[in-house]
Amino acid sequence: MSRYATSHLMWEVTRDGELAERFRTDPDAVLDGRDLTEQERTALAEADVRALFEFGIHPFVLYHFALRLAGSFSMPFVQQYIGRLQGLTIGDLET
Numbered sequence: 001m002s003r004y005a006t007s008h009l010m011w012e013v014t015r016d017g018e019l020a021e022r023f024r025t026d027p028d029a030v031l032d033g034r035d036l037t038e039q040e041r042t043a044l045a046e047a048d049v050r051a052l053f054e055f056g057i058h059p060f061v062l063y064h065f066a067l068r069l070a071g072s073f074s075m076p077f078v079q080q081y082i083g084r085l086q087g088l089t090i091g092d093l094e095t
Contacts (some may be wrong), residue, residue: 002057010057010065019086020068027058050084059090 009031013020023030026047036044043051049066053059063081070077 002035002037002040006044006052007057007061009034009036010052010061014061014068017068022076031064040091050088053085053088062071072075 011094013023019030028041031041031044034041039051042048043055046067047069049062050072052062052065066081067073067077
């Protein structure tokens with residue numbers, strides 16, 4: 001597993017609106033050719049923030065990735081995001 005490769009892709013999606021739109025419509029095409037495990041590919045394609053958090057993705061990167069995919073900030077987004085992470089504790093936050 002490559003935490004760096006996963007985080008880097010997530011940050012690219014966060015920073016690039018065109019890439020984010022391509023990711024929303026065809027995540028597999030964006031993930032092709034990336035140095036990712038099958039578990040990372042699945043978690044990214046499904047925007048599974050809980051799994052990504054458990055892989056050790058930094059909360060800052062994770063939040064902004066989820067926010068970009070959601071399209072904009074809203075209270076329902078925040079409630080859903082927090083609900084998906086309920087019960088987890090912060091572990092290793094190396095960058």
